[in-house]
Amino acid sequence: MSDLFQEQLQALRAQSLQRKLREIGSAQGSEIEIVGRHLVNFSSNDYLGLAADPLLRRAAIGAIEKFGVGAGASRLVSGTQSPHVALEAALAKWKCVPAALTFSSGYAAAVGTLTALASKRDVVILDKLSHASLIDGARLSGATVRVFPHNHLGKLESHLEWAQRELPEARRIVVTESVFSMDGDQAPLGELIELKKRFDAILLLDEAHAIGVLGPNGRGLAAELGLERQVDVQLGTLSKALGVSGGYVCGSRSLIDWLINRARSFVFSTAPPPALAAAATAAIEFLASAEGEARRIMLWKRIVRLGAELPAAPEASGKSGGAIIPWIVGDEQRALDLARSLQREGFLVPAIRYPTVAKGAARLRITVSAAHTEAQIAQLGEAMRRLSVGDYGPVAAERRSSGVGT
Amino acid sequence: MLPVTVFMALLCIAASKPKKHHYQVERATAVTDEEEQVSAAAPAPAAFPTPSGGAREQNGAPKTLAAAVLVTDVRSGEVLYEKNADAPRAAASTQKLLTALIVAESGYLDQSVTVQPVDTFAEPVRLNIKPGEFYERIDLLRALLVKSPNDVARCLARDNAGSIEVFAEKMNAKARALGATHSHFVNPNGLPVPDQYSTARDLSIIARAAYANPTIRSIVCLPQLVFRYASGRTRELQNTNKVLKSLAYCNGMKTGYTEAAGHCLIASGTIPGRDVIVVVLGDSKAGVWRDASALLSWGLISM
Numbered sequence: 152m153s154d155l156f157q158e159q160l161q162a163l164r165a166q167s168l169q170r171k172l173r174e175i176g177s178a179q180g181s182e183i184e185i186v187g188r189h190l191v192n193f194s195s196n197d198y199l200g201l202a203a204d205p206l207l208r209r210a211a212i213g214a215i216e217k218f219g220v221g222a223g224a225s226r227l228v229s230g231t232q233s234p235h236v237a238l239e240a241a242l243a244k245w246k247c248v249p250a251a252l253t254f255s256s257g258y259a260a261a262v263g264t265l266t267a268l269a270s271k272r273d274v275v276i277l278d279k280l281s282h283a284s285l286i287d288g289a290r291l292s293g294a295t296v297r298v299f300p301h302n303h304l305g306k307l308e309s310h311l312e313w314a315q316r317e318l319p320e321a322r323r324i325v326v327t328e329s330v331f332s333m334d335g336d337q338a339p340l341g342e343l344i345e346l347k348k349r350f351d352a353i354l355l356l357d358e359a360h361a362i363g364v365l366g367p368n369g370r371g372l373a374a375e376l377g378l379e380r381q382v383d384v385q386l387g388t389l390s391k392a393l394g395v396s397g398g399y400v401c402g403s404r405s406l407i408d409w410l411i412n413r414a415r416s417f418v419f420s421t422a423p424p425p426a427l428a429a430a431a432t433a434a435i436e437f438l439a440s441a442e443g444e445a446r447r448i449m450l451w452k453r454i455v456r457l458g459a460e461l462p463a464a465p466e467a468s469g470k471s472g473g474a475i476i477p478w479i480v481g482d483e484q485r486a487l488d489l490a491r492s493l494q495r496e497g498f499l500v501p502a503i504r505y506p507t508v509a510k511g512a513a514r515l516r517i518t519v520s521a522a523h524t525e526a527q528i529a530q531l532g533e534a535m536r537r538l539s540v541g542d543y544g545p546v547a548a549e550r551r552s553s554g555v556g557t
Numbered sequence: 558m559l560p561v562t563v564f565m566a567l568l569c570i571a572a573s574k575p576k577k578h579h580y581q582v583e584r585a586t587a588v589t590d591e592e593e594q595v596s597a598a599a600p601a602p603a604a605f606p607t608p609s610g611g612a613r614e615q616n617g618a619p620k621t622l623a624a625a626v627l628v629t630d631v632r633s634g635e636v637l638y639e640k641n642a643d644a645p646r647a648a649a650s651t652q653k654l655l656t657a658l659i660v661a662e663s664g665y666l667d668q669s670v671t672v673q674p675v676d677t678f679a680e681p682v683r684l685n686i687k688p689g690e691f692y693e694r695i696d697l698l699r700a701l702l703v704k705s706p707n708d709v710a711r712c713l714a715r716d717n718a719g720s721i722e723v724f725a726e727k728m729n730a731k732a733r734a735l736g737a738t739h740s741h742f743v744n745p746n747g748l749p750v751p752d753q754y755s756t757a758r759d760l761s762i763i764a765r766a767a768y769a770n771p772t773i774r775s776i777v778c779l780p781q782l783v784f785r786y787a788s789g790r791t792r793e794l795q796n797t798n799k800v801l802k803s804l805a806y807c808n809g810m811k812t813g814y815t816e817a818a819g820h821c822l823i824a825s826g827t828i829p830g831r832d833v834i835v836v837v838l839g840d841s842k843a844g845v846w847r848d849a850s851a852l853l854s855w856g857l858i859s860m
Contacts, residue, residue, distance in 0.1 A: 303783075304783055305791050305793075335805070336780075339779065444829065447829055448828065451806065451857075452828065452857075452858050454805055454806060455806055455826075455828060455858050456854070456858060458804045458805065458806065458854050459850070459851060459855065472805055473805055474805075476805070
């Protein structure tokens with residue numbers, strides 16, 4: 152048996168596809184420590200630098216003093232403590248929705264929600280670049296799953312037409328993200344909403360990478376476009392810009408009540424530690440404040456600065472719609488080499504490869520944080536200009552659209 | 558970010574306190590060898606890279622080879638940088654923003670237009686819509702702003718005003734009403750004709766009005782668009798604005814090119830609390846993207 156894995160691992164290594172864990176010996180921040188070396192961190196989703204913020208630390212410590220560490224039971228049994236209730240109230244208020252529910256992770260939120268919304272009689276239609284958790288949730292629901300090419304409204308429309316014609320009784324659920332995790336681009340939300348209305352479908356929008364980045368007070372893409380009320384199920388995460396851990400769903404009271412009863416990842420998980428809920432509440436209150444808006448403006452200034460630093464070859468680059476800037480290299484080994492060179496120079500910029508993205512669409516994924524200094528960004532820009540000469544060809548865009556191997 | 562003046566003041570304070578310097582030097586020597594190499598290889602953090610190898614104007618704006626430039630803060634109307642902004646120049650397809658503005662403000666965008674033979678008498682780029690076909694105005698408007706087809710511009714203009722000539726009068730009246738008084742428009746698409754001109758400043762005024770129109774705002778930001786012909790055939794149109802596709806904070810506007818006008822781009826950008834419009838006229842093919850990107854980035858974070 153172990154030999155079998157050896158063989159498989161060898162195959163991965165041969166294709167430059169084996170992945171490994173690395174130990175970070177410090178708190179999250181613009182600089183982190185890996186095996187004793189300090190690296191400027193361009194790899195985290197901690198877009199606002201909240202993960203190690205004193206405000207969140209204090210909230211968590213205060214909750215630990217009062218509530219201890221473990222929640223002791225699942226939410227439905229006796230694990231729903233005051234910080235959980237406060238967090239869901241804060242979420243609903245911040246997102247301007249009737250109700251919210253939190254999960255132990257974004258993955259659990261996606262899988263739990265989709266399996267509760269769809270049954271084998273239903274149809275789930277996903278954008279091809281949707282996060283693995285959304286794809287897994289759709290599959291696990293037993294529904295008929297259809298996939299449309301990334302942001303391709305025409306194909307989505309024909310899937311909806313098909314579903315309406317062939318399975319008129321089925322619930323039609325359209326699933327997409329507002330900012331895509333590996334390409335950093337945005338969904339055409341206005342057009343998606345037009346379509347979902349026309350076909351009487353439910354729209355589930357995962358705002359994981361837009362929360363804290365886009366929209367007034369970081370409420371996401373739907374809020375930025377004033378379309379919040381037209382998104383049926385707003386999925387998001389506490390783990391990225393909010394700096395803590397967990398996932399959430401926002402929507403109608405009846406949606407949330409149904410999830411409390413039927414989302415298995417919610418029902419069958421021990422409640423998250425109350426201290427995390429308290430820290431997440433502090434993060435949301437921060438985002439809703441003037442200081443939070445100032446931090447978000449700082450993030451955007453850093454994004455602009457990096458945009459100005461990176462070599463100009465716009466036709467070949469990916470469109471970024473937030474703090475994620477994809478630097479598409481194509482070849483897996485070349486992406487790894489570039490990432491290693493950057494690491495030697497003191498920058499942590501991860502190479503993203505198959506199966507996270509399509510084969511031949513390997514890339515560096517640069518994420519910007521409000522915690523970065525201008526100097527750190529200027530230094531990365533200088534290193535990228537020097538190291539990546541000859542990369543970044545137009546072929547990258549073509550390969551990119553060949554789809555994701557999830 | 559600190560205002561420049563405050564930043565300068567802080568620098569002065571730092572310079573007058575040698576102890577502070579000592580502290581910084583000590584800290585620098587405390588880092589590892591590898592980190593020192595990083596800082597040795599890195600540029601000074603204040604050096605904002607520019608298309609022309611770091612060259613910049615007096616106020617810090619990146620220097621470009623474009624014939625005319627204007628960078629405006631949309632909310633205040635403040636001009637952040639200008640170069641030959643009042644020189645009369647051919648605007649090429651950037652003037653389609655004015656065409657679009659008139660069409661959008663005329664309303665009834667969900668109503669149908671029938672294509673007339675006269676609409677199709679246009680130079681490339683064309684969408685090749687055929688006489689007798691019906692299209693919703695909004696679909697034509699989307700195609701106009703994303704792909705810049707000249708037949709679509711003619712069709713929308715004729716539909717709006719009855720003829721190209723009357724539409725051109727509407728364009729001139731609208732421009733004057735907005736305060737863009739140093740322009741003269743003859744056609745809706747910007748194809749070269751005698752006595753048709755505008756200026757970077759006038760185009761910026763027009764672009765600001767277009768930017769304030771929600772319909773136009775929601776179209777110019779589309780990286781691509783699926784156009785459905787009357788026959789049912791679909792065609793994917795890629796936005797001609799390459800800056801839109803590369804910078805997260807670019808949210809649209811309009812490209813233009815003719816031999817006389819050179820390569821032109823009006824690009825808008827936004828970060829929370831700030832919107833900027835950049836007009837670049839008479840640039841080179843490669844330079845226009847580079848220059849507009851640099852000016853947009855600079856405009857959004859300059860104080």
